[in-house]
Amino acid sequence: MALTPKSDGSGATGDESLGIEAFQAVDRIREALSGQLSGGVSPGSLMMAYVDWAFHLAQAPGKQMELGVKAGRKWQRLMAHLMASAMDPQAAPVITPLPGDRRFAGEAWAKPPFSWMSQAFLLQQQWLHNVTHEVPGVTKHHEDVVSFAAKQILDVCAPSNNPFTNPEVVARTWATGGMNLVKGWQNWLQDVVRQIRQEPPEGVEAFTPGRDVAVTPGKVIFRNHLIELIQYTPTTETVHPEPVLIVPAWIMKYYILDLSPENSLIRWLVAQGHTVFAISWRNPGAEDRDLTLEDYRRLGVMAALDEITRLMPDQKIHATGYCLGGTLLSIAAAAMAGKGDARLASLTLLAAQVDFAEPGELALFIDPSQLHLLESMMWNRGYLSADQMAGAFQLLRSNDLIWSRMVRDYMMGERTAMNDLMAWNADSTRMPYRMHAEYLRRLYLNNELSSGRFTAGGKTVLLQNIRVPIFAVGTERDHVAPWKSVYKIHQFTDCEVTFALTSGGHNAGIVSPPGHPRRRYRLATRAHDDALLPPETWVEANPATEGSWWTPWQAWLAARSGAPAAPPAMGNALADAPGTYVFQR
Template identity: 70%
Template sequence: MSEAAIGQLTGGLSPAAAMLAISDWALHLAAAPGKRMELGYKAARKSARLMTHLLASAADVAAAPAILPLPGDNRFRHESWQRPPFSWLAQGFLFQQQWWHNATHEVPGMTEHHTDIISFAARQILDMFSPSNNPFTNPEIIARTVATNGMNFVQGWRNWLDDVTRQATGRPPAGAENFRPGIEVAATPGKVVYRNHLIELIQYEPATGKVHPEPVLIVPAWIMKYYILDLSPENSLIRWLVAQGHTVFAISWRNPDAEDRDLSMQDYHRLGVMAALDAVSTILPGRRIHATGYCLGGTLLAIAAASMAQARDARLATLTLLAAQVDFSEPGELGLFIDSSQLHFLQSMMWNRGYLSAGQMGGAFQMLRSNDLIWSRVVRDYLMGERTPMIDMMAWNADSTRMPYRMHAEYLQRLYLDNELASGRFLVEGRPAILQNIRAPIFAVGTERDHVAPWPSVYKIHHVTDTEVTFVLTSGGHNAGIVSEPGHPHRHYRIHSCRLGDCLPMACDWHQAQEPRQGSWWPAWHDWLISHDGDELVDPPTMGAPDRGLPPLCDAPGTYVLQH
């Protein structure tokens, strides 16, 4: 109870974990005179380079910068940052950022995990004091203030007050009311054909006279509402699949509350994936299924596929994993928040409530991309006085979910910390779920800028399975890379199939060997699906199976997606 109370003040971060990392860094840095001398030398060199730039730009405002921002850092992209004195502020900040990177890396004797934590903390503090966040040192804010006679701050105050009021009263962010599930988003026609305590199964109405014989079952992550794959009609993956002649089913997860605290990973396997597969098999008896899992849903689907292979259940025609990890030995930046100390602290907080709140999860994801998701919004909404336009993906992101205490604790301990799935030690109903037993062809998608499931980690599906794997690396992040409809500008992807016996390159070598293809990866996936499908198109199935105990219950998107 005491740890749960402390968690309210720390945003769910364990003070013990933070102190362990700080102590590791400070003690080893104090015991490394060579490292300290190196840092002093680097500080002198960077100061000299900065001074040289200041003198050169004082004489010629068009002088080339001495240091460039990291890729993806757009804080100083505006042309006003290229002229003194603002260019001096930006250059000084970038040199300081680079020095702190040196100070927090390659400290002799320091553990890799603590190195990542200290480096991450240093970035957060530096970003907080970036000159781009200060109204007196940001030329864009100054120009906006002059142009509006200071009214930008008045409007920014109104925006801040509106956001704080909405958060305190539990209302969605401004503009989210224009993206209502079942109306503007999650609007692909369909019926809920099965419901239990954990899921609603949606069957979508056919849009073509004939359909491909084998259906597609989508298993989304329970950390999110399912309609990330059914946003607006123009970028809905589900609607697009239906338009290509696929019979599509999708799971909509229940939003758990305190009464669901004891739901386990086994429950999500049994009442989730397996119950959905059984319902699809009842509606379409004798048909094999193209199972598709997104994020955590893909991990759960891989567990189910391995368990089915162990039981010689051959209902899966193919397995598609979208931004889903099965080997958690290198989980990426999300691993910053997962270690034994942090997990113990998190379990105390979940025990107190019975679930992990959406605010805790959202806060962790925002900190991973604080420049884009926190400070850029502060500058635009509160200092520039402009509202960031609401889009369907932002509204979906604000439509939050929760995670049951027991299931989330098991997930973090068994998969992230112990990596039981990749090592063949994950048990399903007392038997090991061994990924090497999977024989269904696999289509795996990673995204280039994924902070949740880094693509080199997703690529490891090659290492832990003994089946044909087609791997796609697409532009974009964890969500935007998957929601990448045909016609979306500035999209590209790489694709390659690896069959049994092929020489498997390392992830970096694979990336260099594959030429990027312009456009969306969706058509490539469709072609892959039909290459593993039946030869002839068939008549669309009925909605549900009333004669077999599965009548349509209500219209899509159902009731679980509306739970808050």
């Protein structure tokens, strides 16, 4: 890229400043190359965390003695279990896996010698947790990083990941004469070839947008450099007069909310008598490197609102944002409120955070060293690509996304059937260099939004200015936007907030149509002057209800809408839904 002269903050301009930028470019290039070798994880961040932990552990003889005592006790418990199970194979275990860890759930793991292996591993895992936690003097972030890294290393050695110590793999190998390993080898080769060719996983072709998913009828009625705005065709004789605008995250394609017809939130909303609009984001390239977060607000949310207002000038709008789209929508709503713009009827935030003090496991990858590496990688290419993001997200759920897949696909010789959500997950997008750097620094690292320091349109935006009712949804097993962080919307707004906590994770918990088995949710509304409950107390006070959160949300929207009337006219059609941006690669 071209380097333009500018001041470096010390009064230097012209050629002197250009020279300084050239030196900075050298550092950027080196860091970008380092990131390619490290899979996007900052070695400096890991090293600082390790040194902090190792130094303080070395200076803590009391902690060392404690670890020695605990190691001895765990060894005694393991020996007691070995002797008890030698006499009674059904002897009770001395330790059980953590919630959500199903590696040792099979019956064969409860019998010797495999029970010995699993018990030894779980005790070692527990002791390693003691080793990496509560070391006096270690910062919380470094403690989390060291603990996370230690867990990843230990998981490599889990008996479930070894074909000779996994009883299910041993049984399958014996039953098939080893053909499962042959099939697993073929699966591995196929995956490697697809990765080299940069092809999507096998089976994705059965879920093509516009044919199998994203098939809700509609028209693209507006297009600019950043978005296509889709208006969906009404299917009921009357509709609620206030339209619904959906702002999805730009990290993935918009049709997470318009998957197969039976899993489509958009189709379901239309069937309930709502006029629905949705933003489909552009998949940016290197030429879009200088797009900013403000561009996404202005050319995205505000442009969509302006077009809807042009079509329906007398109607307020129910605005709905998902994940990053919800955060951006919160910024836009606060900026609108600060200017007296009263076009919003309500605000719905799906798995979206406005406070990033506790962003969950993603915080492991958010510190100055890590952000410098990511910024350098984006500076080099102009964007952050899917392959640069995939490693971090897979590590956060390594048991589900890495090791369990390795066992199933490569040892058992099986393939999990592709579904619409998995296919959507493989259809990723890029993020512009400048926008994503701003997003990570201003929101994740500096937490400017909830602290009242975030600016949009040249003015500081305050969430407390939002006066429309809010419906917020958190999911119980969300590793991207933990529900307790989503729940904090109560603390930063002075309006009525209805909060729903639903089962599932960041994606599956949101895509939860009525009739889906094993779904539940908790729901409560807090008036703006009611006392705020801590999240744990809130859970105890609101029992779970079986079913989908979609149903009470739609009732909430309807209660804040006018009497049903004839559907509005469709805007001028530029293309049929799902439009053109969704096909950009």
